[in-house]
Amino acid sequence: MKVIANMVVDAPFAHPCKPPESFDCVALVRYVYAALGWPFPWVEIVKACGDPSKVDLNWWKDETQPNYFEIAIKIACDTIEPTELYAGDLVLFKMTHPDRPTHAGVSVDGSQFVHVLADAKVQCPRLTGIYERRFYGAYRIKKEFRL
DSSP: OHHHHHHHTTOBBOSSOOTTTOBOHHHHHHHHHHHHTOOOOHHHHHHHHSOGGGOOTTGGGOTTSOOHHHHHHHHHEEEEOGGGOOTTOEEEEOSSOSSSOOEEEEESSSSBEEBOOTTSBOBOOBSOTHHHHTEEEEEEEOGGGOO
């Protein structure tokens, strides 16, 4: 996992993005999981939401939209305690909303994660400070969603 994270550190944020040259947080999660051989469960998200043409990927900007991360988590992940974080676990944060996740990253180990914020570069900070205060939850992809 550290090798994968190091390959993308310092790549810039962009929306729309062009991995691996640039990322937004969702594309980074998908890229990391693809590198691990675990497809991020977008097929299941679309199934849960019905018509794929109605899926708004800017859901995080509009509180009236379903939260697709939460839908994907309910389908494809088990909730874990932050003390149980392992490389490859999904971490979510309440960066722009007080009650719902609006940002995602992937655990590099039990104390660091890889992510990219808007107008920044991919980085691997520790889960302390602002990230600890804005932490929403930790999730492990179920075995059936890993190849």
